[in-house]
Amino acid sequence: MLRLEDDQDLAKYHFNKEIFVKHPYSRDVVGTAKFPSRCIRCFELPAVYSKYFSQHGMLIGASGDLTPQQFGRNSA
Numbered sequence: 001m002l003r004l005e006d007d008q009d010l011a012k013y014h015f016n017k018e019i020f021v022k023h024p025y026s027r028d029v030v031g032t033a034k035f036p037s038r039c040i041r042c043f044e045l046p047a048v049y050s051k052y053f054s055q056h057g058m059l060i061g062a063s064g065d066l067t068p069q070q071f072g073r074n075s076a
């Protein structure tokens with residue numbers, strides 16, 4: 001792990017674990033060494049997608065200099 005080579009990152013990790021104890025902020029953003037064994041496998045993707053993702057209630061937005069067609073809408 002690269003964290004062991006970076007004193008500042010190591011200190012930040014342990015500081016957050018102590019300050020935020022059971023709050024989500026205490027968790028590391030890069031995961032843990034155990035995480036890969038719990039990853040979704042390719043054959044599980046269709047079931048996971050259909051369970052957790054839906055177009056109902058989904059909102060996608062963009063900003064900047066683009067036309068509705070560039071954004072993917074057929075009409076303005």
